[in-house]
Amino acid sequence: MAQRQPFYSPVRPPTLAMTELVKMTLDHNHSADLIAKWLEHRNDIYTDWFFSRRDQKHDRNQRQMLLWNKGDFLLENIFCRTVDTGRLIPLRTWTTHVYCHRSIHDRKRPMMPVVFTMLPELMLLRSMHDGGCDEIFIIVTDLQRQEMDEVTEYFKLVCRHAFGQCKPSMERRIQLEHMRITHALHRHHRIPCFPQIDLTLRAILFEKRPRFVVLFSPQPSSYSQILFTHRSYVPDEEIFFDYPTGCPNPCCTDNCEMLRFPRRGLETANVLEIKRGGKSGKRVKQKTMCNWIECDVCFNEDPSVKRTNGSSEGTESSENGLDPPVQHIVPGQLCSQCRLVRYCSLDHQRRDWPEHKKVCVKIQWD
Known part of the structure:
Protein backbone atom coordinates (compact mmCIF):
# COMPACT_ATOMS: atom_id res chain seq x y z
CA MET A 1 0.00 0.00 0.00
CA ALA A 2 1.41 3.39 -1.01
CA GLN A 3 2.37 5.66 1.86
CA ARG A 4 0.19 8.73 2.19
CA GLN A 5 2.05 11.92 1.32
CA PRO A 6 2.09 14.61 4.04
CA PHE A 7 -0.08 17.64 3.41
CA TYR A 8 0.23 21.21 4.59
CA SER A 9 -2.13 22.48 7.26
CA PRO A 10 -1.86 25.57 9.48
CA VAL A 11 -2.73 23.47 12.54
CA ARG A 12 -0.67 20.32 11.92
CA PRO A 13 3.10 20.03 12.35
CA PRO A 14 4.79 20.15 8.91
CA THR A 15 8.18 18.73 7.94
CA LEU A 16 11.16 20.45 6.39
CA ALA A 17 10.93 18.00 3.50
CA MET A 18 7.73 19.81 2.47
CA THR A 19 9.27 23.27 2.15
CA GLU A 20 9.99 24.77 -1.26
CA LEU A 21 12.42 27.34 0.11
CA VAL A 22 16.07 26.94 -0.76
CA LYS A 23 18.43 26.24 2.13
CA MET A 24 21.94 27.68 2.09
CA THR A 25 24.32 26.58 4.84
CA LEU A 26 27.27 28.57 6.17
CA ASP A 27 29.50 26.40 8.34
CA HIS A 28 31.73 27.28 11.29
CA ASN A 29 34.53 28.40 8.99
CA HIS A 30 32.23 30.93 7.32
CA SER A 31 31.22 32.25 10.75
CA ALA A 32 34.87 32.56 11.77
CA ASP A 33 35.67 34.44 8.54
CA LEU A 34 32.79 36.88 9.09
CA ILE A 35 33.84 37.49 12.69
CA ALA A 36 37.44 38.11 11.63
CA LYS A 37 36.22 40.60 9.02
CA TRP A 38 34.05 42.34 11.62
CA LEU A 39 36.95 42.57 14.09
CA GLU A 40 38.99 44.43 11.46
CA HIS A 41 36.57 47.38 11.78
CA ARG A 42 36.68 48.34 15.44
CA ASN A 43 35.17 51.78 15.21
CA ASP A 44 31.45 50.97 15.15
CA ILE A 45 28.88 51.23 17.94
CA TYR A 46 28.91 47.48 18.55
CA THR A 47 32.61 47.26 19.30
CA ASP A 48 32.22 50.29 21.59
CA TRP A 49 29.51 48.38 23.44
CA PHE A 50 31.78 45.35 23.88
CA PHE A 51 34.56 47.55 25.24
CA SER A 52 32.11 49.06 27.73
CA ARG A 53 31.57 45.56 29.23
CA ARG A 54 34.97 45.81 30.90
CA ASP A 55 33.68 48.46 33.29
CA GLN A 56 30.23 46.98 33.87
CA LYS A 57 29.35 45.89 37.41
CA HIS A 58 27.89 42.43 37.94
CA ASP A 59 26.15 40.41 40.57
CA ARG A 60 27.93 37.09 41.08
CA ASN A 61 24.60 35.25 41.18
CA GLN A 62 23.33 36.62 37.86
CA ARG A 63 21.73 33.98 35.65
CA GLN A 64 23.38 35.57 32.61
CA MET A 65 26.75 37.28 32.46
CA LEU A 66 29.15 38.67 29.86
CA LEU A 67 32.78 39.18 30.95
CA TRP A 68 35.90 40.42 29.21
CA ASN A 69 38.65 40.76 31.79
CA LYS A 70 41.87 40.02 29.91
CA GLY A 71 43.47 40.07 26.48
CA ASP A 72 42.63 41.61 23.13
CA PHE A 73 39.24 41.92 21.49
CA LEU A 74 38.96 38.28 20.41
CA LEU A 75 36.21 35.69 20.75
CA GLU A 76 38.29 33.46 23.00
CA ASN A 77 38.77 36.32 25.52
CA ILE A 78 35.07 37.26 25.88
CA PHE A 79 33.13 34.89 28.14
CA CYS A 80 29.40 34.38 28.53
CA ARG A 81 27.54 32.44 31.21
CA THR A 82 25.23 29.94 29.53
CA VAL A 83 21.60 29.84 30.61
CA ASP A 84 21.21 26.09 30.17
CA THR A 85 24.28 24.79 32.06
CA GLY A 86 25.54 27.80 34.04
CA ARG A 87 29.03 27.44 32.57
CA LEU A 88 31.26 30.42 31.84
CA ILE A 89 32.71 29.79 28.38
CA PRO A 90 34.06 32.00 25.57
CA LEU A 91 32.12 33.16 22.54
CA ARG A 92 32.02 30.55 19.78
CA THR A 93 31.24 30.06 16.12
CA TRP A 94 28.21 28.27 14.69
CA THR A 95 26.57 26.89 11.54
CA THR A 96 23.90 29.06 9.92
CA HIS A 97 21.04 27.67 7.83
CA VAL A 98 19.45 30.38 5.69
CA TYR A 99 16.10 29.64 4.01
CA CYS A 100 15.15 31.91 1.12
CA HIS A 101 12.91 32.05 -1.94
CA ARG A 102 14.17 30.35 -5.09
CA SER A 103 14.27 33.68 -6.95
CA ILE A 104 16.95 34.93 -4.54
CA HIS A 105 18.95 31.77 -5.05
CA ASP A 106 18.60 32.00 -8.86
CA ARG A 107 19.97 35.55 -8.78
CA LYS A 108 22.98 34.07 -6.97
CA ARG A 109 22.74 36.57 -4.15
CA PRO A 110 25.17 35.52 -1.40
CA MET A 111 23.78 34.88 2.07
CA MET A 112 26.92 35.90 3.97
CA PRO A 113 25.82 39.60 4.00
CA VAL A 114 22.59 38.49 5.68
CA VAL A 115 24.53 36.87 8.51
CA PHE A 116 27.02 39.74 8.66
CA THR A 117 24.20 42.25 9.16
CA MET A 118 23.24 40.68 12.47
CA LEU A 119 26.61 39.17 13.37
CA PRO A 120 27.05 40.75 16.87
CA GLU A 121 23.54 39.65 17.87
CA LEU A 122 24.12 36.09 16.67
CA MET A 123 27.46 35.94 18.49
CA LEU A 124 25.77 36.78 21.78
CA LEU A 125 22.68 34.62 21.30
CA ARG A 126 24.73 31.60 20.26
CA SER A 127 27.04 31.89 23.27
CA MET A 128 24.19 32.03 25.76
CA HIS A 129 23.76 28.27 25.34
CA ASP A 130 25.89 25.17 25.60
CA GLY A 131 23.54 23.08 23.49
CA GLY A 132 20.91 23.80 20.87
CA CYS A 133 22.67 26.81 19.30
CA ASP A 134 25.37 25.14 17.26
CA GLU A 135 22.91 25.59 14.39
CA ILE A 136 21.10 28.90 13.82
CA PHE A 137 18.12 29.20 11.49
CA ILE A 138 17.25 32.31 9.47
CA ILE A 139 14.29 32.75 7.12
CA VAL A 140 14.76 35.56 4.58
CA THR A 141 11.60 37.46 3.61
CA ASP A 142 10.72 40.85 2.16
CA LEU A 143 8.13 41.71 4.81
CA GLN A 144 7.73 45.28 5.98
CA ARG A 145 7.91 46.06 9.68
CA GLN A 146 4.15 46.07 10.35
CA GLU A 147 3.67 42.91 8.33
CA MET A 148 6.42 41.15 10.24
CA ASP A 149 4.80 42.19 13.52
CA GLU A 150 1.50 40.68 12.37
CA VAL A 151 3.24 37.48 11.32
CA THR A 152 4.96 37.32 14.72
CA GLU A 153 1.64 37.60 16.56
CA TYR A 154 0.27 34.82 14.38
CA PHE A 155 3.13 32.48 15.30
CA LYS A 156 2.62 33.25 18.97
CA LEU A 157 -1.02 32.23 18.60
CA VAL A 158 -0.21 29.02 16.72
CA CYS A 159 2.54 27.90 19.11
CA ARG A 160 0.38 28.60 22.13
CA HIS A 161 -2.59 26.58 20.90
CA ALA A 162 -1.75 24.36 17.94
CA PHE A 163 1.73 22.91 18.41
CA GLY A 164 0.06 19.74 19.67
CA GLN A 165 -3.69 19.09 19.67
CA CYS A 166 -5.98 22.02 18.96
CA LYS A 167 -9.58 22.73 19.94
CA PRO A 168 -12.00 23.06 16.99
CA SER A 169 -12.86 26.67 17.85
CA MET A 170 -9.19 27.66 18.03
CA GLU A 171 -8.46 25.72 14.84
CA ARG A 172 -11.05 27.79 12.97
CA ARG A 173 -9.58 30.99 14.40
CA ILE A 174 -6.07 30.02 13.30
CA GLN A 175 -7.22 29.10 9.81
CA LEU A 176 -9.08 32.39 9.39
CA GLU A 177 -6.06 34.38 10.59
CA HIS A 178 -3.85 32.35 8.26
CA MET A 179 -6.09 33.17 5.29
CA ARG A 180 -6.20 36.86 6.18
CA ILE A 181 -2.40 37.21 6.37
CA THR A 182 -1.90 35.10 3.24
CA HIS A 183 -4.23 37.27 1.17
CA ALA A 184 -2.82 40.52 2.58
CA LEU A 185 0.78 39.57 1.72
CA HIS A 186 -0.23 38.18 -1.65
CA ARG A 187 -1.68 41.57 -2.65
CA HIS A 188 1.73 43.12 -2.03
CA HIS A 189 3.55 40.31 -3.89
CA ARG A 190 5.65 39.32 -0.90
CA ILE A 191 8.09 36.46 -1.39
CA PRO A 192 8.19 33.86 -0.16
CA CYS A 193 4.42 33.54 0.28
CA PHE A 194 3.12 33.31 3.81
CA PRO A 195 2.24 29.57 3.66
CA GLN A 196 5.89 28.84 2.85
CA ILE A 197 7.10 31.03 5.71
CA ASP A 198 4.65 29.35 8.06
CA LEU A 199 5.52 25.84 6.87
CA THR A 200 9.27 26.37 7.13
CA LEU A 201 9.27 28.10 10.49
CA ARG A 202 6.96 25.59 12.19
CA ALA A 203 8.89 22.68 10.67
CA ILE A 204 12.12 24.09 12.12
CA LEU A 205 10.46 24.44 15.52
CA PHE A 206 9.05 20.92 15.39
CA GLU A 207 12.08 19.06 13.99
CA LYS A 208 15.12 21.06 15.14
CA ARG A 209 13.97 22.43 18.53
CA PRO A 210 16.13 25.59 18.23
CA ARG A 211 16.58 28.17 20.98
CA PHE A 212 15.45 30.87 18.56
CA VAL A 213 14.56 31.48 14.90
CA VAL A 214 15.24 34.70 12.99
CA LEU A 215 12.95 36.29 10.41
CA PHE A 216 15.09 38.63 8.32
CA SER A 217 14.01 41.23 5.76
CA PRO A 218 16.87 42.88 3.83
CA GLN A 219 14.78 45.51 2.03
CA PRO A 220 14.13 48.39 1.97
CA SER A 221 16.32 48.44 5.08
CA SER A 222 17.61 45.49 7.06
CA TYR A 223 15.08 44.46 9.66
CA SER A 224 14.77 41.30 11.70
CA GLN A 225 12.54 39.62 14.23
CA ILE A 226 14.00 37.14 16.73
CA LEU A 227 11.51 34.53 17.90
CA PHE A 228 12.62 32.78 21.10
CA THR A 229 11.26 29.36 22.00
CA HIS A 230 11.42 29.78 25.79
CA ARG A 231 11.48 32.62 28.28
CA SER A 232 14.86 31.57 29.73
CA TYR A 233 16.50 32.01 26.30
CA VAL A 234 15.83 35.77 26.26
CA PRO A 235 18.86 38.03 26.95
CA ASP A 236 18.91 39.59 30.41
CA GLU A 237 17.89 43.25 30.62
CA GLU A 238 20.61 43.96 33.20
CA ILE A 239 23.28 43.10 30.63
CA PHE A 240 21.85 44.37 27.36
CA PHE A 241 19.83 47.44 28.40
CA ASP A 242 22.20 49.72 26.46
CA TYR A 243 22.79 47.44 23.48
CA PRO A 244 22.86 49.39 20.15
CA THR A 245 19.65 49.50 18.11
CA GLY A 246 21.41 48.96 14.79
CA CYS A 247 19.94 52.07 13.22
CA PRO A 248 22.49 54.45 11.61
CA ASN A 249 20.32 57.48 12.38
CA PRO A 250 21.68 59.12 15.58
CA CYS A 251 18.21 60.58 16.30
CA CYS A 252 16.38 57.25 16.30
CA THR A 253 14.31 56.08 19.26
CA ASP A 254 13.84 52.69 20.90
CA ASN A 255 11.01 52.01 18.45
CA CYS A 256 13.38 52.50 15.49
CA GLU A 257 15.32 49.29 15.97
CA MET A 258 16.44 47.63 12.75
CA LEU A 259 17.44 44.47 14.57
CA ARG A 260 14.94 43.54 17.24
CA PHE A 261 17.45 42.52 19.88
CA PRO A 262 15.46 42.49 23.15
CA ARG A 263 17.46 44.94 25.25
CA ARG A 264 14.69 45.08 27.87
CA GLY A 265 14.44 41.37 28.45
CA LEU A 266 11.03 39.74 28.41
CA GLU A 267 9.33 43.13 28.14
CA THR A 268 10.30 43.50 24.47
CA ALA A 269 11.13 39.91 23.48
CA ASN A 270 8.95 37.76 21.25
CA VAL A 271 8.58 34.39 22.95
CA LEU A 272 6.77 31.49 21.32
CA GLU A 273 5.03 29.67 24.18
CA ILE A 274 5.39 26.23 22.67
CA LYS A 275 3.57 23.42 24.40
CA ARG A 276 6.16 21.27 26.14
CA GLY A 277 6.03 17.92 27.86
CA GLY A 278 4.48 14.72 26.53
CA LYS A 279 4.54 14.42 22.75
CA SER A 280 5.59 18.04 22.28
CA GLY A 281 8.98 17.58 23.95
CA LYS A 282 10.67 17.82 27.33
CA ARG A 283 10.27 20.73 29.66
CA VAL A 284 13.13 23.22 29.81
CA LYS A 285 15.21 22.90 32.98
CA GLN A 286 18.06 25.16 33.98
CA LYS A 287 21.14 23.40 35.29
CA THR A 288 24.33 24.19 37.17
Missing part, protein backbone atom coordinates in the same frame (compact mmCIF):
# COMPACT_ATOMS: atom_id res chain seq x y z
CA MET A 289 27.08 22.01 35.75
CA CYS A 290 30.81 21.50 36.10
CA ASN A 291 32.59 24.18 34.07
CA TRP A 292 34.69 21.64 32.19
CA ILE A 293 32.90 21.48 28.82
CA GLU A 294 33.16 17.69 28.50
CA CYS A 295 31.78 16.95 31.98
CA ASP A 296 28.16 15.88 32.52
CA VAL A 297 27.99 16.37 36.29
CA CYS A 298 25.02 18.53 37.24
CA PHE A 299 25.11 19.91 40.78
CA ASN A 300 21.45 20.85 41.14
CA GLU A 301 20.08 17.52 39.82
CA ASP A 302 22.27 14.78 41.23
CA PRO A 303 21.50 14.33 44.96
CA SER A 304 24.82 12.51 45.46
CA VAL A 305 26.71 15.70 44.51
CA LYS A 306 26.69 18.18 47.36
CA ARG A 307 27.09 21.90 46.69
CA THR A 308 29.48 23.72 49.01
CA ASN A 309 30.77 27.24 49.35
CA GLY A 310 34.26 26.38 50.55
CA SER A 311 37.31 28.06 49.13
CA SER A 312 39.28 26.30 46.41
CA GLU A 313 43.03 26.70 46.23
CA GLY A 314 43.10 25.51 42.62
CA THR A 315 43.17 28.97 41.04
CA GLU A 316 45.40 30.95 43.36
CA SER A 317 48.06 30.99 40.63
CA SER A 318 45.74 32.58 38.04
CA GLU A 319 47.50 35.94 38.30
CA ASN A 320 50.95 34.61 37.43
CA GLY A 321 49.68 32.45 34.56
CA LEU A 322 50.94 29.12 36.01
CA ASP A 323 48.93 25.92 36.18
CA PRO A 324 46.94 25.63 39.43
CA PRO A 325 48.58 23.53 42.13
CA VAL A 326 47.40 19.97 42.71
CA GLN A 327 45.10 20.04 45.73
CA HIS A 328 41.94 18.17 46.63
CA ILE A 329 38.62 19.96 46.15
CA VAL A 330 35.14 18.72 47.01
CA PRO A 331 32.43 18.30 44.34
CA GLY A 332 30.78 21.55 43.36
CA GLN A 333 33.72 23.61 44.54
CA LEU A 334 33.83 27.30 43.58
CA CYS A 335 36.90 28.78 41.95
CA SER A 336 38.59 30.72 44.77
CA GLN A 337 39.78 33.55 42.51
CA CYS A 338 36.71 34.66 40.54
CA ARG A 339 34.09 32.58 42.42
CA LEU A 340 32.09 32.29 39.19
CA VAL A 341 32.48 28.64 38.19
CA ARG A 342 32.23 25.24 39.86
CA TYR A 343 34.06 22.00 39.27
CA CYS A 344 33.28 18.43 40.27
CA SER A 345 36.94 17.44 40.65
CA LEU A 346 40.48 18.76 40.66
CA ASP A 347 41.21 16.98 37.38
CA HIS A 348 38.42 18.85 35.55
CA GLN A 349 39.53 22.13 37.07
CA ARG A 350 43.04 21.58 35.72
CA ARG A 351 41.70 20.59 32.29
CA ASP A 352 39.62 23.76 32.12
CA TRP A 353 42.40 26.03 33.39
CA PRO A 354 44.01 26.89 29.99
CA GLU A 355 40.68 28.40 28.97
CA HIS A 356 39.38 29.66 32.30
CA LYS A 357 42.57 31.57 33.11
CA LYS A 358 41.69 34.01 30.28
CA VAL A 359 38.83 35.38 32.38
CA CYS A 360 39.72 34.37 35.94
CA VAL A 361 40.46 37.44 38.08
CA LYS A 362 39.59 38.49 41.58
CA ILE A 363 36.44 40.60 41.27
CA GLN A 364 34.88 43.04 43.73
CA TRP A 365 31.21 42.13 43.56
CA ASP A 366 28.36 44.53 44.32
